Amino acid sequence: MMSGRGADRSWSAAALGLVDRVALPLHAGYTLWRAGVLRPMRPTALRAVLAGWRHWQLTLPFGYLVGAARHPDRPAIVDELGSLSYAQVAERTARLAAGFxxxxxxxxxxxxxxxxxxRGLVEAAVATARLGAHTALLNTGLSATQVAAVLREQDASLVVADAEFRPLLRTAPRKARRVIAWQDGPTRSTTLAELIAAAPAGPPPRPDRHGRLVVLTSGTTGTPKGARRPHPRGLSAPAALLSRIPLRHGRPLLVAAPLFHTWGLAGLQLGLVLGATLVLRRRFDAERLLADIAGHRVDSVFAVPVMLQRVLELPHEIRHAHDVSSLRVVACSGSALPAPVAADFQRRFGPVLYNVYGSTEVSWVSVATPAELRAAPHTAGRPPVGTRVRLLDEHGRPVPAGQPGRIFVANSMLFEGYTDGAAKEVRQGLMATGDVGRLEPSGLLAVVGRDDEMIISGGENVYPREVEDVIAGLPGVREAAVLGVPDERYGQRLAAYVVRADGAELDADAVRGHVRERLARFCVPRDVVFLDALPRNATGKVLKRALGTD
Structure with missing residues (x-):
């Protein structure tokens, strides 16, 4: 029989286990009920849902099969080609699976x-899953060399691509057959539309196992790697995000973030749980985004930070020409949200902005609500229900509040490893994000920067992200990036790359003086380079490796 501290620890562990097994599922159920996901349904629909769950669980096919049973005529996808109902997507993906x-x-x-x-991307992913095959979502910003390398690593047997990307497939492995998903004119290649039209009606045979979703890392520091994304193991995963972001069942959801990216994919998956109408556009355009919100009475938008910045840059008369009063949620993720953008967006559009901090590997870490962003525009917020976050030093020990530490996280959607066999560092059951953060006195998490971007200049630790936020807040600056470069005297120094706003007259001394007034002297960039634009990838992340100090 245990006594003393050992018994206390045993009881504590048992209590925590009871919370995980009972309280979290109850909270998830309440959250889903509040969002309108859990509600009464017809017996026939209930039987279809239960049958689908037994086989498909929370995969993409399950979402459309449930939608076809619960609300068959509701629009599921709206894009440039028009609208498809949930019943139509369920039937079309069955035919497409047979065609594949x-x-x-x-x-x-x-x-x-x-x-x-x-629609082509969505239907191809659903049809692939219905066969028990794996779906590898490729970044549209890759080069032909990168595409060929990814296809070889993934051993792809079929490539579904838009016609505009055919040149990227010229050096691809010959074993991978081609299907065109979207063409703007006639094509001699097989298309998704032809496969759907020619295939017999009726569901394909159900596979014995579920296929994986593979998402590529951003590739901002090298060749993108394939990351095996897990399917949600239950409704606790979507409930976690819904506990911090008040999305509602059945309302139109516009996914502006690329669907091949983890954040765009999250928008698709959450939209299916919510029975939402998914509004898609092939290319992002700031004015078109506002027009779609007005035209489709969009309730929620999933975007990346640079998209919000482009909306803010629209002339006043264009922004106010569209009625966006239906908009309740703008959920932003995919890269760092500059504090000036967060503050300005809420001033202009009201308390609708939610900043989601996460990564391809760990999914989500924390969410900042409009009120939290209003109080601290730089914040990454708080962890959702069921998520554990710890800040650790280089030896794996917790750091005191207010001190920077490496961010580690545990939740129900940690990735299953890279397809090349590599993995992320894990300590105490938590996975490294690759970032450094600080816990504020308010309990909010602040992300200081990447742990591999910290520089030591004259013996001082400096994180470029803090300097970037300060420069971005300078009137006349459109955007900025800061990184460390070698220095013979100090080891390293900061270099700032600045894009001026249209018509702005700004010189290097003004940038340095602005930083000097707000941060320590060792944070002042010695080099200030003005550019016409920052190099970015297809998800809006700045490609710092492409910046030079000419």
Missing amino acids: AGMGVRAGDTVAVLCRNH
Whole structure:
């Protein structure tokens, strides 16, 4: 029999286990009920949902099969080609799965998808999953060399691509057959539309196992790696985000973030749980975004930070020409949200902005609500229900509040490893994000920067992100990036790359003086380079490796 501290620890562990097994599911159920996901339904629909759950669980096919049973006529996807109902998507993806099978795709194979945001990407991913095959979502910003390397690593047997990306497939492995998802004119290649039209009606055979979703890392520091994304193991995963972001069942959701990216994919998956109408556009355009919000009475938008910045840069008369009063939620993720953008967006559009901090590998870490962003525009917020976050030093020990530490996280959607066999560092059951953060006195998390971007200048630790936020707040600055460069005297120094706003007259001394007034002297960039634009990838992240100090 245990006594003393050992018994206390045993009781504490048992209590925590009871919370995990009972309290968290109850909270998830309440959250989903409040969002309108859990509600009464017809007996026939209930039977279809339960049957689908037994086989598909929370995969993409399950979402559309449930939608076809609960609300068959509700628009599921709206894009440039028009609207598809949930029943239509369920039928079309069954036909497409049969078409893929006719081309030789089997359970365990990999289908690579190289598409912009439109129905073709969604239907290809769903049809692939219905065969038990794996879906590799390729970044549309890759080079032909990178595409060929990814296709070889994933051993893809089929590539579904928009016609505009055909030049990127010239050096791709010959074994990967091609299907065109979107074409702007006639094509001699097989298209998704032709496969759907030619395939027999009726569901394809159900596979014995579920296929994986593979998402590429951003590749901002090298060649993108394939990350195996897990399917949600239950409704606790979507409930976690819904506990911090008040999305509602059945309302139109516009996904502006690329669907091949983890954040765009999260918008698709959450939209299915919510039975939402998914509004898609192949290319982002700031004015078109506002027009779609007004035209479709959009309730929620999933975007990346640079998109919000482009909306703010629109002339006043264009922003106010569209009625966006239906908009309740703008959920932003994918890269760092500059504090000036967060503050300005809420001033202009009201308390609708939610900043989600996460990564391809760990999914989400924390969410900042409008009130939290209003109080601290730089904040990453608080962890959702069921998420644990710790800040650790280089030896794995917790750091005191207010001190910077490496961010580690545990939740129900940690990735399953890279497809090349590599993995992320894990300590105490938590996975490294690769970032450094600080816990504020308010309990909010602040992300200081990447742990591999910290520089030591004259013996002082400096994180470029803090300097970037300060420069971005200078009138006349459109955007800025800061990084460390070698220095013979100090080891390293900061270099700032600045894009002026249209018509702004700004010189290097003004930038340095602005930083000097707000941060320590060792944070002042010695080099200030003015550019016409910052190099970015397809998800809006700045490609710092492409910056030079000419």
